[in-house]
Amino acid sequence: xxxxxxxxxxxxxxxxxxxxxxxxxxxxxxxxxxxxxxxxxxxxxxxxxxxxxxxxxxxxxxxxxxxxxxxxxxxxxxxxxxxxxxxxxxxxxxxxxxxxxxxxxxxxxxxxxxxxxxxxxxxxxxxxxxxxxxxxxxxxxxxxxxxxxxxxxxxxxxxxxxxxxxxxxxxxxxxxxxxxxxxxxxxxxxxxxxx
Amino acid sequence: xxxxxxxxxxxxxxxxxxxxxxxxxxxxxxxxxxxxxxxxxxxxxxxxxxxxxxxxxxxxxxxxxxxxxxxxxxxxxxxxxxxxxxxxxxxxxxxxxxxxxxxxxxxxxxxxxxxxxxxxxxxxxxxxxxxxxxxxxxxxxxxxxxxxxxxxxxxxxxxxxxxxxxxxxxxxxxxxxxxxxxxxxxxxxxxxxxxxxxxxxxxxxxxxxxxxxxxxxxxxxxxxxxxxxxxxxxxxxxxxxxxxxxxxxxxxxxxxxxxxxxxx
Numbered sequence: 244x245x246x247x248x249x250x251x252x253x254x255x256x257x258x259x260x261x262x263x264x265x266x267x268x269x270x271x272x273x274x275x276x277x278x279x280x281x282x283x284x285x286x287x288x289x290x291x292x293x294x295x296x297x298x299x300x301x302x303x304x305x306x307x308x309x310x311x312x313x314x315x316x317x318x319x320x321x322x323x324x325x326x327x328x329x330x331x332x333x334x335x336x337x338x339x340x341x342x343x344x345x346x347x348x349x350x351x352x353x354x355x356x357x358x359x360x361x362x363x364x365x366x367x368x369x370x371x372x373x374x375x376x377x378x379x380x381x382x383x384x385x386x387x388x389x390x391x392x393x394x395x396x397x398x399x400x401x402x403x404x405x406x407x408x409x410x411x412x413x414x415x416x417x418x419x420x421x422x423x424x425x426x427x428x429x430x431x432x433x434x435x436x437x438x
Numbered sequence: 439x440x441x442x443x444x445x446x447x448x449x450x451x452x453x454x455x456x457x458x459x460x461x462x463x464x465x466x467x468x469x470x471x472x473x474x475x476x477x478x479x480x481x482x483x484x485x486x487x488x489x490x491x492x493x494x495x496x497x498x499x500x501x502x503x504x505x506x507x508x509x510x511x512x513x514x515x516x517x518x519x520x521x522x523x524x525x526x527x528x529x530x531x532x533x534x535x536x537x538x539x540x541x542x543x544x545x546x547x548x549x550x551x552x553x554x555x556x557x558x559x560x561x562x563x564x565x566x567x568x569x570x571x572x573x574x575x576x577x578x579x580x581x582x583x584x585x586x587x588x589x590x591x592x593x594x595x596x597x598x599x600x601x602x603x604x605x606x607x608x609x610x611x612x613x614x615x616x617x618x619x620x621x622x623x624x625x626x627x628x629x630x631x632x633x634x635x636x637x638x639x640x641x642x643x644x645x646x647x648x649x650x651x652x653x654x655x656x657x658x659x660x661x662x663x664x665x666x667x668x669x670x671x672x673x674x675x676x677x678x679x680x681x682x683x684x685x686x687x688x689x690x691x692x693x694x695x696x697x698x699x700x701x702x
Contacts, residue, residue, distance in 0.1 A: 320551075326534075327542050333494050333525045338598070339518025339546030384531035385538070 291365040295419045296405055303363045310359035315394070317352050322386040325349065329384065367420055369427025370397050376434055444503075445470040445634050446491060446521075446602055451500035453486055460486045461497070462658040470601075473628050473635040475645035478655030479679055484638045485526070485606055487655065491636065492523040492604050504602070518546035522595035526606040532580030536571060536590050537562070539579060543597025561597055569593040569623060585616030592623065603627070605637035609644065617641075621648045646670050646693045654678055670694035676702060 245262045274292075278285050324345050327335045332342050357371065374397040375389065382388050401419065404426065408419040446468040453461040460483045468474050476484050489495045491502055493509045502509050509517050522543070530539065543565070544558040566572040569589045574582065582590065588608060595603055608624065609617040625648050627633050639645045645652050646666040654661045654669055656678045662669055675683040675696055683698045 323542075323545070326538075327545055330530050330542070331525075331528050333489070333492075333523070334528050336494055336514060337492060337518065337521075337523035337525070337595075338542055339515035341514050383533045385534070 296364050307359045307363050314356040318390055325386040369423040373427045373430050443470045447503045449501045451497040453497045460658050471632055472650040474651045475649040476638045476653045477645050482655040483658040484655055488604050515546045521602045522598040522600035523604045524591050524595050533578045537575040540593045543594040565593045565596040584612050602634045607638050642696050666693055
């Protein structure tokens with residue numbers, strides 16, 4: 244939907260971001276409205292919005308496993324196409340890449356994978372921001388390694404943050420989403436400064 | 439194939455940017471095996487023209503034909519096997535290795551399940567040999583100089599094994615030695631491999647020296663197309679560039695050389 248909104252005879256990253264912000268604000272308003280009208284049932288929603296893996300177990304894994312495997316099977320062979328796409332639209336098209344389809348397809352797969360993960364753990368937003376960028380810093384920009392690297396490092400980061408969240412102020416358990424945001428926000432700002 | 443066959447042509451192409459017409463009903467023909475340079479003042483539509491010829495802009499009206507077939511209805515991979523494009527503005531992660539970047543030129547020749555085929559490796563070796571990029575094949579792009587970088591991009595285009603090579607200002611930002619090096623390379627690719635070259639150049643004298651044909655653009659139209667001797671004249675320079683210039687003929691090559699004197 245964001246892709247459609249941002250489309251105007253082509254696609255530009257800036258327009259995608261702005262369209263994304265607008266859609267998020269719009270849907271956020273919907274969430275706020277629901278929370279105001281049903282304030283008695285707000286606890287579950289709050290837990291979801293903070294995200295976390297407490298109380299998640301094997302049934303949840305089985306639930307998202309098919310989506311994860313499906314997504315990975317589509318993603319991994321796309322690595323070379325992604326490598327070519329980062330060279331820019333004109334160059335990529337010159338090399339024979341179907342730019343619009345690859346971008347649309349990869350956006351769809353990314354949204355699909357993110358949605359399946361979010362349906363189980365809630366909104367752990369900062370993983371998606373920190374992990375791919377840190378992995379890129381560590382192992383370079385070749386998508387052949389970036390895809391599996393991000394998947395593994397993402398899992399590791401969440402595990403460590405969760406362990407930290409459970410043990411740091413024991414017996415009080417802080418939501419892992421909070422830990423991620425506390426770590427993630429400064430790192431994100433550091434990335435902004437860096438570029 | 440016959441020597442004079444048209445390999446690339448545009449028929450009445452019309453391109454608008456917002457409300458302004460950038461290319462006005464433009465028709466052109468490029469013959470196989472030629473080196474064709476496009477010159478013209480800033481904003482005359484040179485880059486738009488080659489972006490249209492290379493299917494990066496879809497014209498509002500008109501057709502672009504490669505070997506008689508409409509490039510916008512052909513499979514984009516199929517086009518890439520016959521036409522390679524090198525635009526002036528491009529970006530690339532600094533840590534990508536030269537050899538990897540060149541190998542992307544083989545993308546159109548592979549199916550997605552194929553890995554590193556021997557045939558592809560042979561072509562890559564050959565292009566690196568030809569463009570003298572082999573010596574730094576293991577280096578990251580970020581460690582190269584402007585001239586080396588340009589040779590790598592040409593190597594990538596060459597790995598496509600194209601019949602037509604389209605270049606947008608291949609010599610801009612290079613010092614004079616590297617400019618000559620690139621133009622010599624392009625010329626020799628044309629002579630030995632028979633690749634048709636279409637390039638935008640800013641330097642009129644370089645265009646004159648290295649082209650079989652020059653195409654002069656003015657305000658979205660082709661002002662004149664012909665051999666350097668037909669095209670590089672006092673009158674054309676004055677009309678198109680608004681510059682008073684003297685045109686002499688080189689005593690070695692016989693090609694026209696222009697000395698700009700003053701703005702009209």
